[in-house]
Amino acid sequence: MIPAAFDYVRAGSAEEAISLIGEHGEDAKFIAGGHSLLPLMKLRLAQPSVLVDIGRLSDLSYIRDAGDHIAIGAMTRHMDIEKSPVLAEHVPLLAHAAGHVGDPQVRHRGTIGGSIAHSDAASDLPATTLALGATYVAQGPNGTREIAAADFFQGFLTTALAADEMLTEIRVPKMNGAGWSFQKFNRRAQDWAIVGVAAWRRNGESGVGLVNMGSVPILATSVSSALASGASIADAAEQAAAEADPQNDLNASPEYRVHLAKVLVRRALEEASK
Amino acid sequence: MTITESAASTVLGKRRLRKEDPALLTGEAKFTSDLNIPGALHLAVLRSPYAHARILSVDVSAALAVPGVVAAYSGADLAPLWAGPMPCAWPVTDDMKNPTHYPLAVSKAAYVGDGVACVVATSDTAAHDALDAIDVEYEPLPAVIDLEDALSDRVVIHDELGTNRSYTWDLKCEGEDGQVDRAFADAAYTVSEHYVHQRLIPMAMEPRAVAAVPQPFGGDITLYSSTQVPHILKVMTALTLGIPEHQMRVVAPAVGGGFGAKLNVYAEELLCTALARKHKLPVRWTEERTENTQATIHGRAQRQHIELAADADGKLTAVRVRLLADMGAYLQLVTPGIPLLGAFLYGGVYDLPVAYDFSCTSVFTTMTPTDAYRGAGRPEATYAIERAMDALADTMGIDPLELRRRNFIRKDQFPYTAMTGLVYDSGDHDAAATKAAELADYDGLRARQATQNVDGATKRLGVGVCSYFEMCGLAPSRVLASLNYSAGGWEAATVRVLPTNKIQVVTGTAPHGQGHETAWSMIVAEKMGVDPDDVDVLHSDTAIAPLGLDTYGSRSLPVGGVAIAMACDKVIDKAKKIAAHQLEANEDDLEFAGGNFTVKGTPDKAMPLAAIAFEAFTAHNLPDGLEPNLEAQVTYDPPNFSWPFGTHICVVEVDTETGEVDVLKYVAVDDCGNQVNPLIVEGQVHGGVIQGLAQALFEEAVFDEDGNPKTSTLAEYLVPAASDVPPITLGHTITPSPTNPLGVKGIGEAGTIGAAPAVINAIVDALSGLGVTDMPMPASPQTVWTTIQSASTAAQGASK
């Protein structure tokens, strides 16, 4: 429970953070809210030699109406997302999901950028933003680029971000009145989901994201295509795990996870269709 | 005297906020790790990553080179420091096998977490960094994690024992020879049930912490430890390290929970003390959470086979129990005795003929040692009989509460000599069950269930009942002797009236969250007619309270609290002599009430205790031959156990699609006799119920087949949090104990004892329409779902 020794630098701007990371190379890491990184360091599962603290970059903490989408700064805390009136109006699914992350302490420290960059398949916001068709903005030494959520998650804790790139903004399309549901199935209220489902539905369109159903957050495209081609909710929900590759752990076997995903997707679609 | 008789009770039985809490809530209270000890060295322990491995070599040289490191030792290096092995105080049978066990393993590691080497350094971080530099060569050996496998001796863990079996302990009680077998042969109904108590991690909020502070010039040493048993620890540390007992002082500062896990003598306590003496500097250690899950004892870990025989009306005629208990890798302080504490309770609250056949076999495995965990043996026993009663009711097709009522020991049968020969001093099970049924709306629930649990229903309602008896207040010393326990069961108390009429109480109990300071003050206040805030309770320091047997087994009030009340009586007797002398009255004509002595019939002739206290102090005018000062000491050895009881009812709704269990309602009716402070009683029951519910639904220490612990953080070991706790409705009946003058019984473990069977009975009840007859603990959603799946597969197979 005591991390290995490391150096610490606090960045004053995104540019400085990126150049510090470039300077220190491979073993340097950004630290935002620290709520994913520090637990790993305490167990000595991560031993970065330098931490570049981006926690005080308050200009990266915002939620703005940008016309067809809402722009969220990477340093925005879960609690601010949960409580945001702008999101409540335009992307209620995301605000609601953020309210289910961990416990109040976690929500006050953890950031949406950290959650997505960490890309834990068991986390709520990667799958939720994926279901919503978000775009992520990355800034590197040579400027910024946009990455579609669908292209971002590449493998277990691996993303499209380069080592010297920083996630700066999350752009989430407005939901325009879509029905939605967030189903988080866990044993204790503050836990990660055993299986989670973030779903929205509007006319023929839908998006279904799965939490903890593989090594990456999953977009359940088969469910959406089944719905688009007129399948009933019950039949579409049977496709819930078509893209998934669930793992075994203390809480659930792969079979049980597949079963849960089907039940929860059905319930989510029923709720989203009300 | 009982409190119910004294209608004038002004303090006892009233809700009162705990005087301990302001310091705890503001952070002012000092726990062991908060103590500022200049110059202290820090200990860190290197633990075996293997469940079972021979230690071929230990090389600490690289650790010595880490900056800040003062010394590093292997188990062999420290062997000369031990005057004896780690103590086990409960050799339950004469032929019990007990592997020799030292604070650091020397030739073999027998569980993941077993200490194999250690470092002392000037900082905690340096000590931890240096652990990585120690080079241990292991020869891994096969792990033994299954109890049957352990029993087979396929792999023998302790070579010198030649077997994994520690002991077999039998208790056969028959009115006539062969009565048990005949009862089963003649029974109208029998049930034969197998239950498993998973391993549990006690998980006190405060992990263990130790600081040993030597006086380099005096030879004395003070051991601060987060322990439940400073007195026992003092004796055992002195013996194990060969320290003259009078030079050894143990202090338990604020202690953040124990639940039985701190009723022990641990390697780190001995290591810090031995190394502090060796280095002539303080040595301290604070357990990390992951260490806490591995190197602090575990609880439960038993497999049970219980059989009941009953006549055509469902009246029980015999009980047979076979237990297989997991000792873990070694015997800790009272490890072997835990199953015995349950052995006397497998008959539950029922009127049984003398027809009982109990046998327990205990085995070693390559996992963390087990030992006392809240309830210790009694939750296991209650679970078995209360689950089996539901199975019997199901077999007979009658309501489980009705079956219980047919079998309850009736109120008029007390004092009741049980089949085991123990005497239950008091009880009224029907009253407790009736009250619980009313609070739960039992009949209404059964009606609702009939309409809700129809074919195809995916939200099914279940109601579970558990009626329990608890044997606590451990115990008359002679009974403990008959069980081969190495200590007595008495408790000591001193009550001292200071010159200004403030009162000091010295107790041998060692609170670690129970609120003794409040409760003991209330007892003294009631007795002496002072305000509870004018009473100071001194405890948990062997220099201040030299004699005591500490806090465990719900013993503190029915033994320690009673000792205090008796010491008050002694002080009052002495004060009365002084009052009689000064008032020139006959002692027999004096009455004491509200802190005042008055002469019967002459109310203006009076003398308050405050005046007597000062007279006793100045000693200017005392009766001839009377010693100055007002002080009395009592050591009380209880004549019987304390027998709290009650009925708990749990109501659940099970989602059969996901396996999720929603506890809708939990009713606990507990009878702990007279209550000193109902607020504390409620707190104890709340905590206890949640801990039992945690066993039923959440917690399990999981090991893989190689003996690796898989639940070594709080992310994996699921301790329920506030938001996971159902609404709890409390009720009480009050049946004063005739065993002690306060009429009190223990309440620390009751909730835990009642909860697990009530919850599991409710889940099985909810699913009985689906063919489910049992539910393993913890009833996680996955376990519930798979149990439903296999029951319905079995049902389909049967109907084909």
Ligand SMILES: Cc1cc2nc3c(=O)[nH]c(=O)nc-3n(C[C@H](O)[C@H](O)[C@H](O)COP(=O)(O)OP(=O)(O)OC[C@H]3O[C@@H](n4cnc5c(N)ncnc54)[C@H](O)[C@@H]3O)c2cc1C
């Ligand atoms: C007890 C507990 C319970 C939790 N429960 C949940 C839960 O139920 N659901 C859930 O979704 N999450 C949960 N979390 C995780 C929490 O949401 C984390 O805060 C979040 O996942 C990571 O955000 P952070 O700001 O803390 O990131 P950090 O821990 O600071 O960083 C995480 C990783 O991302 C990198 N990083 C951070 N920010 C950036 C950036 N802007 N650009 C590039 N890389 C970056 C870091 O280098 C690091 O590798 C829980 C955490 C805890 C401690």
